[in-house]
Amino acid sequence: MLFQQELDARHDKYERLVKLSRDITVESKRTIFLLHRITSAPDMEEILTESEIKLDGVRQKILQVAQELSGEDMHQFHRAITTGLQEYVEAVSFQHFIKTRSLISMDEINKQLIFTTEDSGKENKTPSSDAQDKQFGTWRLKVTPVDYLLGVADLTGELMRMCINSVGNGDIDTPFEVSQFLRQVYDGFSFIGNTGPYEVSKKLYTLKQSLAKVENACYALKVRGSEIPKHMLADVFSVKTEMIDQEEGIS
Numbered sequence: 001m002l003f004q005q006e007l008d009a010r011h012d013k014y015e016r017l018v019k020l021s022r023d024i025t026v027e028s029k030r031t032i033f034l035l036h037r038i039t040s041a042p043d044m045e046e047i048l049t050e051s052e053i054k055l056d057g058v059r060q061k062i063l064q065v066a067q068e069l070s071g072e073d074m075h076q077f078h079r080a081i082t083t084g085l086q087e088y089v090e091a092v093s094f095q096h097f098i099k100t101r102s103l104i105s106m107d108e109i110n111k112q113l114i115f116t117t118e119d120s121g122k123e124n125k126t127p128s129s130d131a132q133d134k135q136f137g138t139w140r141l142k143v144t145p146v147d148y149l150l151g152v153a154d155l156t157g158e159l160m161r162m163c164i165n166s167v168g169n170g171d172i173d174t175p176f177e178v179s180q181f182l183r184q185v186y187d188g189f190s191f192i193g194n195t196g197p198y199e200v201s202k203k204l205y206t207l208k209q210s211l212a213k214v215e216n217a218c219y220a221l222k223v224r225g226s227e228i229p230k231h232m233l234a235d236v237f238s239v240k241t242e243m244i245d246q247e248e249g250i251s
Contacts, residue, residue, distance in 0.1 A: 013068060017080040020065050024084030027058045028091040032158055035094055039165040039174075051095050058088055063115045066141040078144070085143055089151025094158050101177055103185065106148040114140045146197050153189070153203035156182055156210040163214050172221055179218045182211045 031054040038047045065081055089109060096104035117137035143151075159178045166174035186207055194201050 021084030028087035066139040085147040160210040
């Protein structure tokens with residue numbers, strides 16, 4: 001009977017974590033959609049501030065996950081929360097890229113996931129080495145390297161969409177900045193190759209697709225940009241993308 005109660009409790013905890021992960025995924029996606037408006041919005045700071053508020057709400061959900069995992073082996077429940085953590089990494093790294101045109105590190109992400117109950121669950125600026133410091137009510141959740149890599153791989157797709165939106169608004173600088181950034185990310189993933197987890201190697205193909213689409217669009221802008229009116233640049237970008245998709249379908 002004792003074993004049955006323990007198994008039931010573990011199953012209930014797993015289901016609660018799945019629901020929290022789903023909430024984290026939904027709110028992170030909404031943050032990403034909000035950030036895509038930045039290419040056409042007149043006030044960039046207003047959207048960044050709103051996105052930070054949304055990410056704070058996501059971190060409150062992650063705090064609940066950390067509390068659920070208190071005293072547990074995280075790896076036993078990792079499958080339940082990995083989807084949400086990947087989407088959170090994608091949202092945070094997208095916001096960081098818009099602000100700094102650089103990639104946020106895994107350490108920086110984990111520093112934001114240190115909470116103290118004395119501050120109503122807000123992040124604590126003094127990192128603690130323990131999973132839970134009961135004396136000060138400190139909680140933390142670490143994003144695993146695999147979650148981080150998969151989140152960054154998904155980021156490349158969002159950056160490709162940002163390129164399309166930017167070109168549509170006559171911004172021809174952003175595509176070249178994104179192209180250079182994606183090349184650096186792709187080079188980093190290439191070093192991992194097939195030696196890393198299976199999920200990471202699967203994402204490498206998608207990453208390569210995103211990079212090829214952006215680079216081909218940048219080529220079109222560089223060669224024909226001066227002779228095409230700005231309001232028609234987005235059409236050139238879309239045609240280039242469709243041609244690449246058709247070529248990949250044939251091969």
